[in-house]
Amino acid sequence: MSGVQGALVHHGRSREIEGDVVALEPAMGDSTLLTVRVPSAVAAEIRPGRFFDILCRPDGSSDPLLRRPYSVFASDPARAELQFLVRPYGRGSAWLARRRRGDVLDLLGPLGNAYTLDPGARHLLMVAGGVGVAPLVLLAREAVASGRNVVFLLGAADASGLLAAGHLPSAVEYVVATDDGSKGHRGFVTDLVPDYVRWADQVFACGPEPMYRSLRNGLLPLRIGNRPRVQVSMEREMACGLGACLGCVVETKRGMRTSCVEGPVFDMDDVRW
Amino acid sequence: MSGVQGALVHHGRSREIEGDVVALEPAMGDSTLLTVRVPSAVAAEIRPGRFFDILCRPDGSSDPLLRRPYSVFASDPARAELQFLVRPYGRGSAWLARRRRGDVLDLLGPLGNAYTLDPGARHLLMVAGGVGVAPLVLLAREAVASGRNVVFLLGAADASGLLAAGHLPSAVEYVVATDDGSKGHRGFVTDLVPDYVRWADQVFACGPEPMYRSLRNGLLPLRIGNRPRVQVSMEREMACGLGACLGCVVETKRGMRTSCVEGPVFDMDDVRW
Amino acid sequence: MTTMWKGPSRVPEPEDPPGPDLSVDLAPGNPRELRLTNPVIAASGCFGYGLEYAGVIDVQTLGAFVSKGITRRPRSGNPMPRIAETPAGMLNAIGLQNPGIAGLIRKYPRIWETWRVPAIVNISAESVEEYAEMAAILDEQPGIAGIEVNVSCPNVARGGYCFGWDPGMSAEVTAAVRAATTLPLLVKLSPGAVDIVSVALAVEEAGADAVSLINTLVGMAIDTRRRRPVLANATGGLSGPAIKPVALRMVYQVAGSVRIPVVGMGGISSTEDALEFLMAGASAIEIGTAIFVQPSLPLEVIAGLEVWMRAQGVENLGEVVGAAHPAGIPLRRSHAQVAS
């Protein structure tokens, strides 16, 4: 490590941090829950929806080249620990899921904006598709801690792909849907949304883009004006994570917006679908 | 794995094999002795000087691209185990030395020719520089087992870079040299050679090319004709390991020869220096 | 289906369901045709003369293989070092070490003649006449299924300007070779051309049965300790996964313009990569550098393509060739027509 870099870390400028892997456990089907120890100042900066761009390759290799963004699933500032829920998909996630205790990860972050809770909102509806649970679990914990009511909808292919209820605060009403009906509603998670729209003051969603489209189509006839407000986390492939490359933009009614800095959370009504 | 590849392995044609890492232990300074379990038919094909081309990167990465050749340090056909002595140098060796028990390696081999013992040779002089000990340790073991006398010279930068005597059969006369004089002769290992030239029926060397040059210069005035015969293992960067790319050639008096198939062992007198 | 150039590479087992058709003809306009049982070819310079791999993989199962580049006279090649590793790639400056065309003919055709797999001979030369002369010599030989003309060579008469950079010079070489042989003729394009499409169109016009691309990009590495280029030759040819995006782009562009079959290559290291090239418009693919890393890869890709076709319900590979072009590509006759 060069003195220069050390100095930067000291001045609190660099967001490149090292994280020690302290635990890995299976969670939600074939995904892995990764616990990483980071400087405690970093853990304190976490907000639901923010993410880290993680380097997913060994030292000295340049392939795969780019970092991969992962949402924070849980944050424990006291223990200076973060958790990520990693779904094995391609090269980066497979490498990450194969880490072992004691390995050191290179993380850039926290990055991006966060879901925002309206001060007056009491009833919160959260809609998650698959690994999209990650930021919403953190949000649900915060919301319950501040005395709000949370309904948490999760969709997965089958029962094995669902998150164990123990990861959510017990005050949360947790309702699930599976494609094959092996647990909960048989069908899409968005099918469940209409039941809660009138109840909800705010809606928060995280999942693949087709889920947002059906969420939006289902909501259109039920919403009154633009109420309840809906926030979605837009997944984009990212290069820099810092708003510099313009590779991750989302087309909004206000023009092109970077999803790494001005997102990943957008107001559903602001996005051009 | 495709059926085709399975069939090839079955027909004994492919030399691409999987090896399970069964042990890693520090050896010779900062090097690592890696024990790998391979199909027993493979372990039986080993001869001193032969090598395996090992893939030194995780699945799904293409950097570093090429395999790295490693000489067999020890072979135990009964247990179907091979040992490699890996010196941490660059990207490939660093990755290899970081493996853990239970990891699976992708090896191509055994490749190359081997040192040859002349039937009548009784007195064998082995000259190793650094990690060049690997194939000579195997050779020394075979030679002692067949009742020959072996003097084994090893050079290193300092005492910590020397191989523990326990790796060599006790019948071997083991003489060392260090650059800093911290053990044995202070200076080059090749300084020791003249003492044994008249005694030796055959000389075997493995080390960097400058070592061969000084070996050759030292021997020139002492040899009688081309006696004793000297075999050297020529290190070349390799791409294919199978004689196809012509990237690893050695210029010999008979023309360009591939060091992966027609070598790595060459008669010193055959090489154009 | 027309007859295969040589018998099928694998005798189907009785329990096999009727398999998808992977066969391809790389010289549909040529009466001598170049029918391959599958589109996977071992690339020039990466497979020796076939024999080097015969003890390691089942060479006969390949669609074809291309010999190391041959010259008129024997060459001992460049000084060492000849190779250098680069990020996800490698540089080579072998310098065309080869036994010369006479040396080739003395040894290989009579072996290849007994093989099921088509052998294609890659030729390099320094003048139009030399290319033609070599083609004429090969024309009479047994066991040679086709010629791949490497135009990434310096034209001595034009001060060493590379034949393959210029449509006119490439066409001249093609026409001369065409006149010298009726063998199936692939012209292997150079990625150094400023507009590779115009080179491809020129060699198509001049009589090539197919084009293959890309040859290596010119690159370099420096040894900072010695403060000198790593390669004795200073520059070398860059190959491997690193160049795949450039190769794929060029195949896409060329396949969108020519009507003869296109053979795509450059960094192919998996079935997925092979499919990318087929969808870009290649009728067949060559694998080079990746064979060094995994000798069984070409066989794995053949099997992988078959598995993929079954899974996707693709009966004839021709259905996939050029599929990534939103507006399609000019019809080519490399594959059997799909029954409608």
Add this chain to the structure above:
Amino acid sequence: MTTMWKGPSRVPEPEDPPGPDLSVDLAPGNPRELRLTNPVIAASGCFGYGLEYAGVIDVQTLGAFVSKGITRRPRSGNPMPRIAETPAGMLNAIGLQNPGIAGLIRKYPRIWETWRVPAIVNISAESVEEYAEMAAILDEQPGIAGIEVNVSCPNVARGGYCFGWDPGMSAEVTAAVRAATTLPLLVKLSPGAVDIVSVALAVEEAGADAVSLINTLVGMAIDTRRRRPVLANATGGLSGPAIKPVALRMVYQVAGSVRIPVVGMGGISSTEDALEFLMAGASAIEIGTAIFVQPSLPLEVIAGLEVWMRAQGVENLGEVVGAAHPAGIPLRRSHAQVAS
């Protein structure tokens, strides 16, 4: 030593031994000169307008940075997806999303004016006149240390043929920009030219203060599931470690011919890589893609070069520039003369 363009980037501590000289002038023939405290520059399109990284690294320590490519009018860029990862590289087709030159001027010069680090503005255009017009506008602005002219753009008047592929067209752009501004002028060459040396010589002749190279190679990736190119734009620019060997070779060739400073780039990801480019003949280097992977990399390279120079006893970086050329390179005035 002549005065720095802006003050030194780091106030030396009293206990510091006299350090090696990393400074470089990229416009030694220009009275407005372009003096950098060190040769490490953040590349265009990879560093936004500097502000994006100001909260993350100490931007002021850089040798310089180059803005995202600016056009005459604002552009909203290409549809998504705009990036795709490739082996040891990435493709981008951002499509020059930028606020236009007026938008740039409204926001950035007054910020840059307060910065110690030189800001270089990268410009793109579709006609010679447009390039000149933009240069004239920038000429009067404060806070701009130089212009980098991106000639890897289609010339609309010539049917979209890329300016940078042709020595004549590149020289025309250079001459027009030169006439419109006295600002230090870097011309950024395209690797698509068949002979990049002749383009470099032409722009040198036409009045460029320096050349920078290389811009991205044109590449492609295909999504085999959708059977379509990954990028909405089909093709994109390939950057990152994968292209390093090609970039290095071009820098080596260009630096062997021109007398103006050469700024090298393409895949630089470490101090070692930077040294390779310096030894190939670059007087300074730009880092692009690797900043995405490691934002602190440019600072690490600056420190790394200094450490290396101390270890090797190199007092002035000029001693190393071009060192890999066995016969040396034409003398350039980018570095202070070494005391003999």
